[in-house]
Amino acid sequence: MSTSTEPLPASGPAATTLLRFATAGSVDDGKSTLVGRLLHDSKSVLADQLEAVEHASRSRGQEAPDLALLTDGLRAEREQGITIDVAYRYFATPRRRFILADTPGHVQYTRNMVTGASTAELAVVLVDARNGVVEQTRRHAAVAALLRVPHVVLAVNKMDLVEYRESVFAAIAEEFTTYASELGVPEITAIPISALAGDNVVEPSANMDWYGGPTVLEHLETVPVSHDLTACHARFPVQYVIRPQTAEHPDYRGYAGQIAAGAFRVGEQVTVLPSGKTSTITAIDALGEAVDIAWAPQSVTIRLADDIDISRGDLLAPSADAPATSQEVEATVCHVADQPLTVGQRVLLKHTTRTVKAIVKEIPSRLTLDDLSQHPEPGRLVANDIGRVKVRTAEPLALDAYADSRRTGSFLLIDPADGTTLAAGMAGESFATAKAVAAVDDEEGWDF
Structure with missing residues (x-):
């Protein structure tokens, strides 16, 4: 911590009104529709954008504008009717500015959710009221907890399809809150909505007078988020x-x-x-x-x-x-590349502005997000896998624990051959030893 107790100027980072948030949920839970509804009802959509969406909707045989198209920008997404990439949007209300990341729901795009939520202060996890908490819901809650996202909103969507019944909402909210709390999510807010009809998204719903909490936008505008780095x-x-x-x-x-x-x-x-x-x-x-x-x-x-x-x-x-320095890094990583990460692989490790040579010495375990179990000694990580790794670097690094700082506790593993990002890492326990370990260089200088 800073050694001085002198207060900082009020114009510092604590005074900002910017909120970064991400949406997540299973396929067809309505993430893109929710984001589109937020943009549309908060008057954050330009006339030409809305006209383009109306035209695209008519070409697909839809009478009403499909607000999901405001975020599903890729042609492949529109053809499949799903989100396959992280769609970033920027909008503002009189009370706060927003950067949102609409992330994919498919299991094979877990890495995309990690990308979208890595800098988020809040995650909106959608659940279809007809299906309740499903496997992918638990995955997304686990990723939010892993990335230490401080605020999670459970948006129980499609309440219009269950006749706006309070009992349905209450059961889903209780199940999810219990699970997320066990993961260590510090704050959970449950909101019943219908993204398609607009209930409790921007305006309060007349169909759910039993709910007395905030709408999604009201919560986004008022949630206490500290930017005071x-x-x-x-x-x-x-x-x-x-x-x-x-x-x-x-x-x-x-x-x-x-x-x-x-x-x-x-x-x-x-x-x-x-x-x-x-x-x-x-x-x-x-x-x-x-x-x-x-x-x-x-x-x-x-x-x-x-x-x-x-x-x-x-x-x-x-x-x-000052943090301790070490050439031994133990961390949790999310593997984002198509090629696997294997024991003995030579990589580059990028931490803040420093990039050093490194070798993957061990992959102790792979996390199964379905039940949070550990698969020991998998030998490799493939795309979307989350696991523990032990890496040895050619030069000492000063990493903080990710729990203490998301900025200086994170790093990237990079393929030295073509610069491809292999994995995003979150530093954990340091394995620094009292004695320096002498490097034994091979002809390329990679064994250490």
Whole structure:
């Protein structure tokens, strides 16, 4: 945590009104229709967009506009009537701005949901009122819990097809809440809706007077979401070194980048990782102006008192709160590539601005999302698999636990041959040892 108790300016990140959220659910639960209804009823659809949807709907023999087409943008999606890619949409109301990710419902697109929910502060999980909580519902709840999404909305859709019965909604809400709570989801809000008819999406439903809670949009507008990254461990990944070497500033040396979390102050002692060298911040430049304090997610240039060898990929952290470095990484990963991830595979690991060579030393288990059981020693992970991996890197890394920071606790595994992203990782327990393990290089420098 930041060592100073000095309050930050009110214009900092805590004052933002942006909410990132993702939708998830089984096929045909109505995710895209819900998103389309939100956009349409909140007056966030341009006239030409609505006209295009009306035209596409008529060409498919539909009399009324199919609002799902506002998010199902790919031709393949429209032909199949399903969402197969993450559709991002941006809209705003007078109370808040939104970035939404409409994610696919098919099992084979679990990786797409991970992509869409990885930065979300809220997930809307849809359930068909006729079917209740199904296998894919439990999968999506498990992924939301795994990614530590702080707020989950259970939207029990198609209430019009069960005659708006309160008993149906209550049974589904109780089952899902019990399951999600066991997974560790901190906050669950259940809302009965009909996305097609518009009940409880933007306007309260006259058909469900027994429900006294918020509509979906009202909850999205008012849910307390903290963007105050200044409360997190302060971390500054260096993107590049600035040395203008001008007559006016002959000795200028600044380290530029975006503050990933926390706040930095002039006069604060920081540690450079992975070297472990320390220095003191002498100046912070933001947008060409000198400031005494800067916080996430500002992009700044930091200057230090000492001439230290610092380059892209190094990490600055307050000396009193510097993370440990290690060449051993144990993490949970979601495999997103079509080619499998295998034990002994040579990869690149990208963490913030640092990319290092690495080898997959072990795959201890694969998670079965259906019942949350562990399949031991699978030997490989294929597309959409979620599992535990142990990776050894060629150089030390300063990873936080994902539970402490979604920004500096995450990483990517990359195919060194073509740059394909293989897996998205969430760092867990560190396996750093007291003694450094000497690297034994092969002819390509990969065995370590």
